[in-house]
Amino acid sequence: MANTVLIVEDERILREIIKDYFLNEGYEVLEAGDGKTALALFQEHSVQLILLDIMLPELDGWSVCRRIRKTSDVPIIMLTARVDEDDTLLGFELGADDYVTKPYSPPVLLARAKRLIESRSRSDRAAQSAGSGTNGNGGAGDTLSLSGIKIHFLSRTVTADGEPVGLTHTEFEILAYLMQNEGIVISREQLITKIWGYEYAGDDRTINTHIRNVRTKLGDKAKLIMTVVRTGYKFEDGL
Structure with missing residues (x-):
């Protein structure tokens, strides 16, 4: 079964570009243009990674991250145009696993996402090996x-x-x-x-x-x- 990535980005064109890269690599993709939709999709589907923009309508990325972390340790990569180091640290304090600033290269973002997903998969396989x-x-x-x-x-x-x-x-x-x-x-x-x-x-x-x-x-x-x-x-x- 293909891994599923949830892309949360309010800029439609950018969201479509990122989506195409992940689809071409065999991932299933869910997409949301605002924070409330993102939370609804997360609750309805099994997701292996979230790409989460910070500046979102309805509910910002900080709030989305905080709510997801109450129930899940799914890997989260924060996406933002803000370059303040304190913003980066706040993202990590809220539970983000990685942080990418705009503009960024979609292939680089894809590579970083794959690393996190593969890291989680390796951990799961090691755990299964231990359990056996x-x-x-x-x-x-x-x-x-x-x-x-x-x-x-x-x-x-x-x-x-x-x-x-x-x-x-x-x-x-x-x-x-x-x-x-x-x-x-x-x-x-x-x-x-x-x-x-x-x-x-x-x-x-x-x-x-x-x-x-x-x-x-x-x-x-x-x-x-x-x-x-x-x-x-x-x-x-x-x-």
């Missing part, structure tokens, strides 16, 4: 548990001392990668390559923001993710 008894995740079967934090790969859920922790796709990938490499310092560059799989155009604040989100959601367990000055991060079990 092949330990490909550094844990026992379907789960990896350290210091009270348990990752369930098949369901892509996380608990801390038994309480659910709601993470986005990117946040889940970051936490899993750090826990799978417990005690090893992971550089920001390694995280970027692992999570996005391409030469990312942002700066260190992008990774810092995602890490801050993960720590906030982990509550008392936040201290387990240690900052290594001028290098990156590591997960330290047993602190």
Whole structure:
């Protein structure tokens, strides 16, 4: 079954251009010109990726992202003509996985979207492998548990001392990668390559923001993710 992409863009011509690129690559495409329509389509269909413009009629992209994140960790790429770095960070704080500024090259956007979809697919396949008894995740079967934090790969859920922790796709990938490499310092560059799989155009604040989100959601367990000055991060079990 083909992956489905929801394109939320109020500029019809631009939306059609993006749509054609994804259709030509074999994706199913849903399209919306405003935020309310986007939410309705998301609730009615199974979607593997959302391309979400910020400046939308009816309901802006920030609000759409915030509402979707209440129930889903589907990968989201924000699209915007605004280049303010604070806007980028706000998008990540709300749960966006990537951020593309206009004007952009549709082939580049397609490549970044494919990376996110493939990353999610690889995670799902690894989880299925773990669930069948092949330990490909550094844990026992379907789960990896350290210091009270348990990752369930098949369901892509996380608990801390038994309480659910709601993470986005990117946040889940970051936490899993750090826990799978417990005690090893992971550089920001390694995280970027692992999570996005391409030469990312942002700066260190992008990774810092995602890490801050993960720590906030982990509550008392936040201290387990240690900052290594001028290098990156590591997960330290047993602190």
